Amino acid sequence: MYEPVFSPTPLQQLDTDANGNTFFLKREDLLPYSFGGNKVRIGLQYLRDLHRKGCDHMVAYGNARSNLCRVLSNLCAGEGVPITILSPADDDGQRREACNEQLCRVFGARVVPCLKTQVAQSVQQVMDEIRRDGQRPYYIYGDCFGHGNEAVPTAAYVPVYDEIRTQGTFDIIALACGTGMTLAGLLCGRRLRGGSERILGLSVARDRQNALAHTLAYANAWLDEPNRLAQADVEIVDDYRRVYGDYGEDVENAIRHMLRTYGVPMDGTYVGKAYAALRQYAARENWQNQRVLFIHTGGTPLFFDAIPHLL
């Protein structure tokens, strides 16, 4: 398989606020494959796992805006591995065009509509069909209920914790928390090295308890028994989440500011929302003289979907 080799992604200093906090960006959006983002590292883990398990047909789940589905489709296209994507409509029942889904189709993915209320049945049905065709399907999330494969994506961000430490010393590492995979990987890295930075997940949709449970499940699937994390090891802020995909004026202003001042694109679903949350949270909690690293986890195709919002 094509294994891109990555140098450390660029680390960029932003402003220092009135309380002496200095903000930095780690540009995971510039990973040099398929428009970058954390899902590049995570997608590579899934593809390796597919091979490890002797499978030959990738099955994913994600809506039209899914960064993970786009990266997986690209990786599969590169090797001629067929991929089927179960794609739910939005909560209002609508299906909206998005660059990520268009790219999935450019990569030759088979996109199968699926009801959000019937994911397990749909996964089971698709897996059975693929088996009847004589192929060995690999569902990225494990069993048809989405359990059993949590260690795989978590592995992607364990080494990134070390990569960050080669790039600087930070008091706080912050990032968007959707599924919790990326956060879990960094927490595992910190646990292995005995690091003491705060690592802060800014939840974009789930409430704190739910995000925490998912993050712990990912982390503890990867860690050995004696190293397992407890709830107190996971810091989630959920005060700034909104309905998935919804924009607020503060988020749009943060996105405009980052784009105009630093030429950095952020989407409104994950990264822009989390970055706006970080800056508001830092002010509310009255942080003083902290070195704060925000991980830009990508989503450039989502930015292009949303340009009209910024006009």
Add this chain to the structure above:
Amino acid sequence: MYEPVFSPTPLQQLDTDANGNTFFLKREDLLPYSFGGNKVRIGLQYLRDLHRKGCDHMVAYGNARSNLCRVLSNLCAGEGVPITILSPADDDGQRREACNEQLCRVFGARVVPCLKTQVAQSVQQVMDEIRRDGQRPYYIYGDCFGHGNEAVPTAAYVPVYDEIRTQGTFDIIALACGTGMTLAGLLCGRRLRGGSERILGLSVARDRQNALAHTLAYANAWLDEPNRLAQADVEIVDDYRRVYGDYGEDVENAIRHMLRTYGVPMDGTYVGKAYAALRQYAARENWQNQRVLFIHTGGTPLFFDAIPHLL
């Protein structure tokens, strides 16, 4: 002014063909500012020159798809320098929406329609208006006929020649040639260092004589008298150019191949066209055992305009 600091952009090995030629990409599209591309380095030169000359209003010329106008608008937005863009319609008289122009508007650029047959008059008129408003306009190309400022953009790629030499040894460096600015900068770098690589400009629109004259004008505006280049120092291939913006099946196939195999986006106007030309030219000229570096000069927003072409 905000001065982004760039590490060397990633260098990526591609395939080795049946004749033993190995192809490499230099990912200037990943420059960490405003969606990257060679126009980031060039735009920075123009902004510095505006300040050097004591001006306070940027004036540019470019159509809705111009990467340079997008980068200049971003740089100007970052500093609160007003920018006016003279924007011609396409040759068929149509004005088409493009991400680059939308981004210019997000950055607050003033976009003034302009006839291709009346550029000088339009530039003069806009400059006069800006002066009447008490501002000091800076037209990137110099006088209203577009002459006098050739040394400024050329300066952007002189140090990139050295950067490339720190990254590897190549027999041939190839790149898209539109205006000739980027090619001129690399040729100046080679002249200063006494380098011996072939540097090949793959013309995307102009015929060889025209591209050659423009490239020489840029290079010789920057070089001291004793170092000036002659026609024989500039290698331009014009066999694969097409009408500006036009696609061919071979270009689309090259774009699909690079995207699927390496996750690298290329647009069809500049980079994809030039890359397809390079591979065809290498085969036609029967290159043997060459190490060939192709410079990916960016244009990610143009890629997003063109996704429907790839479906």
